[in-house]
Amino acid sequence: MQKILIPTDFSENAWNAINYAMQLFRNKKCTFYLLNTYTPVIPSSRFMAKMIDGVSIVDAVRNSSEQGLLKTVERIKSKYGNIGHTFETISSFNLLVEEVKDIVDAYDINLVITGTKGSSGIDEVFMGSNTVRIIKNSKKCPVLAIPQHFDFVTPTEIAFATDFNRFYTTSELKPLLELAEMFQATIRIVHVQYGIKALSELQQFNLNMLRRYLNNAEHYVHTVSELNSVSQTLEMFTEELDIHLLALLNYQHSYMEKMTREPIVKRTAFHTQIPLLVIPELGMEGVSKNIEEQENAITG
Structure with missing residues (x-):
């Protein structure tokens, strides 16, 4: 397990999964691929804003995604500083499940680690809908789901x-x-x-x-x-x-x-x-x- 993909939406739930991954593989040399996907609303009406302060909505969301990933890597290095761990960031305008499948194939990923909020009521889907979709669509790579409040x-x-x-x-x-x-x-x-x-x-x-x-x-x-x-x-x-x-x-x-x-x-x-x-x-x-x-x- 040397190539590990971790999807993140920059939430504390996602950060908890990252924490778990860093501690689980603390004694292993690994490359971690941090993924953030975004799908901004494309304006289809002249009444909807296409620009914010002179920047297109798509560019603004992309920049936010890329900056969020860089800050996440800095946060990881600041907390753990593990010289055996290297990081790659992937910001993609795509649906999460589709992008995970593509990255697993393209980078020969050994493990996907994702945070999950779990079920909090009748209307909630088992483990969270994104986690279930990733699991159901993962045909080549194991998926490790980390509960929201689970301490390593x-x-x-x-x-x-x-x-x-x-x-x-x-x-x-x-x-x-x-x-x-x-x-x-x-x-x-x-x-x-x-x-x-x-x-x-x-x-x-x-x-x-x-x-x-x-x-x-x-x-x-x-x-x-x-x-x-x-x-x-x-x-x-x-x-x-x-x-x-x-x-x-x-x-x-x-x-x-x-x-x-x-x-x-x-x-x-x-x-x-x-x-x-x-x-x-x-x-x-x-x-x-x-x-x-x-x-x-x-x-x-």
Whole structure:
């Protein structure tokens, strides 16, 4: 994880995510790409002002974006002064989600870190609409969502929620394993079931392979019964075991997909009180690796 993208709107929520990132990677050499997107209203009527003090509205918003990014970098360097960290700023006239996708591709980004306000009422969307859209559209890069008021805690307890219905690839597990190695963390594999029952043969095989991948990390398996929703169950689990970070794989029919589809009233129970690492499913290139790994696992 050496190239890290952090979108910012210059809010305290975004600054909190930056703080978390600086402390999480304090002992790693990294390049941080700070992104601010802007979409100023383009005047379409002669009654709307096109200029402010002789400066076009678009230019004014662009200048504000660029200056905000420079001030943010200065603030980071003033507080942390980490010689192993370098910074690039990107100011873009674009929609946030589209720009994030473009930057991930263009700069070969390893991780996106974003702040999230979480759910504060029935009308709020799970984790904040921008965060959810970034997660749903991130097909190549993990996303780490940092709650608005979360103070950094060294992640020595990491939960990995999964249902064992799918084979895991080393590429997908790499972000989880890297974090565990960085902080000598314990990984708690949590399986949420609607009614406790024995694993199927496929699930047991996938669990065995997962444990083989995690062989060098201290890990435990926890099976818990689903409460009102997957999100609420995971919230209770993370609270009871004092988990510092929750990791999920995001693929069709996964917990992550289910959580973003749960009715809003149920979703509000999950306030993302701890950082959430969402790892995307591999694309077609990953599928061939997936099959090859599975064949090697069976024959080996």
